[in-house]
Amino acid sequence: MSQLKRIDTLVIGSGPGGYAAAVRSAQLGMKTIVVERGQIGGVCTNVGCIPSKSLIAEAHRYNLHRQWNHAVASASFEEAQAFKQAVVNKQAGGVHYLLRSAGVTILEGEASLIDQHTVVVKGSETEQLISFKYAILATGSRPIELQALPFGDRILSSTEALSLSQLPTSLVVIGGGYIGVELGQMFAKFGTKVTIFEGGEQVLPGFEADLTAPVVRQLNADGVTIITGAKAVKAEQDMDGLTLHYLKNDEQHLVRAEYALVTVGRKPNTDGSLRLDRIGLPTTSRGLIETDEQCRTAIPHIFAIGDISNGPALAHKASYEAKVAAEAIAGEPSAVEYKAIPLVVFSEPELASVGLTETECKARAIPAVIGKSSFTINGRALALKAAEGFVKVVADPASGIVIGGQIVGAEASTLISELALAIEMGAAVEDLAMTIHPHPTMGEVIMEAAGNAAKKHDEINKMQAI
Structure with a gap:
């Protein structure tokens, strides 16, 4: 076993949360090590978000080609896999660059906690003992296996x-x-x-x-x-x-x-070799680690982010929490606010949601006005042959403040960011409706949906004034 290394911050896991936490910790002046037992970049970069979206994009391109020249599916799939791997390699290389340029030390191996300030990292040939002041757990998740259909073969x-x-x-x-x-x-x-x-x-x-x-x-x-x-x-x-x-x-x-x-579904990686039992850190019945608004666990110097903590298992949630945790360790003011985390399905058409939905408002007896507009009357959508779908804006009827939004249609994954920003900054539907959107663009549908919600908001205010 190598000589004991003493550091400020240990990050276990190099996915979107882990590498973001390590980079931010190093930027804040902390001596930082990130440990990865698999491939740098974690699930998202190597076997999740990036490869799946690459293949989805290639499938759309294949469909277009097939309409013109009857492309051969088997050959196209092999080409798509090669394209996917090239994208993954480039993305993983980018993660390596970010970590090294920030001064983060990368250790490849499996991390096992020994006590609340010590971890052993077992590589293929060596073992490294590390003493840390703070730790950020970002070990991610894995697919849930059904007892009736265990993984293997087909x-x-x-x-x-x-x-x-x-x-x-x-x-x-x-x-x-x-x-x-x-x-x-x-x-x-x-x-x-x-x-x-x-x-x-x-x-x-x-x-x-x-x-x-x-x-x-x-x-x-x-x-x-x-x-x-x-x-x-x-x-x-x-x-x-x-x-x-x-x-x-x-x-x-x-x-x-x-x-x-x-x-x-997916299962949090809080079991096995990590050995949370050695440090007395409990998990819920689902294997999650409870955290506070700074992603701090029941052990004050140990933080947990991403798929192993409460909330949706999303890469962008993990990277957001990474910044909060690293800045909390550095003594800077930081706290999570989850009201504007977008959810996206990269289907055709795409589907995206942020904040409250109309259904949630009804179930929780939250007053809301709904503004809706369809892509079928949008020039850009018609030109792209992508007129299926609509935008829905959810707002507080008294103030007009945007509290939610949903989109189904082409480019929903990109368009949802405007509604997330509106919720985050406390914008009113009038703000969205009065923002000049370029023409012709898909974003105009958000402006029109917000305008419809603004009209309802005005009508309510007029009735209350009578």
């Missing part, structure tokens, strides 16, 4: 699905959340016969039905079969594929496919 997690070298002829997707919808649609656009099974009443549970309807229509147009209210029971594998047994309406059914993709 039963895939998202990690294996994104690394397939050949395009499957058929695929069953267990779980109709955002990962299942995104990857299922991606494979369908390349020509795979896809069936999505969802246990609830609709795919993309948690999103309002009027938002998911355009996505479902496009999935159907892409040839995807959607079976809701279904539960996977078991899968029988053979040389050619597998037979999935599932229940619907208390009746058992069978379906054949070459592969099964299980996308039923």
